Amino acid sequence: MSWKKTARRSAAILAILVLSVLAGFLYSMIWERVDRVRYPKEYQEYVSEYSVAYGVPEYIIYAVIKTESDFVSNAVSDAGAVGLMQITPDTFDWISMLMKEDIDPGMMYDPGTNIRYGSYLLSHLYMRYNRWDVVFAAYNAGMNRADQWLADPACVDENGELVHIPFEETEKYVKKVNDAIDVYRRLYY
DSSP states (O other): OOOOHHHHHHHHHHHHHHHHHHHHHHHHHHHHHHHHHHHHOOTTHHHHHHHHHTTOOHHHHHHHHHHHTTOOTTTTTOOBBBTTBOOOOHHHHHHHHHHHHHGGGGGGGSHHHHHHHHHHHHHHHHHHHHHHHHHHHHHOOHHHHHHHHHTTTTBBBBOOOBBSOOOHHHHHHHHHHHHHHHHHHEEEE
16 A cells, blocks of 8 residues: 555545544533533522521432432422422421421412522431432431431341332432432532
8 A cells, every 4th residue: 555545545544533522522511501400509609508508408408309300490389389499388387397497388489498408408418317319318308207217127228328218200200300419529629
């Protein structure tokens, strides 16, 4: 083979490699922009403030909002949970009592109040369980159920880690929150 053919073949291979790298880079940029639309940082002023106030990482608050309401501030679940962080009226009253506040239940729909109460609840649960997976399970199914699961040898490993959640909905919820955390950390932190 002549040196001209070898040079042309090498140039063609180099061009293909360069185009492949550029295509990969463009693909990555496009999907990152798509993910930033799908995983926004809305209500940043509240999330930042209550992240600091209650010691809950911002990406966790965003992941819970994304999973609970997909950033729809007036969302209402079949169970009656409302707002961005989907707080039930009973939980709202309980948090109000813990925070020594007498606040109108209609404020559950207010984004700032909802994020404050949801962040406080995440903090409270973390102080109780010290493991985010258990916090997410308790946030979804309640502390009584989380306590039952932690006391059940069929649900924990030898280190006391929750490894089996008997409720499929809660198991899926914990996975969704963790998946959202991964995306928020990749995009913003």
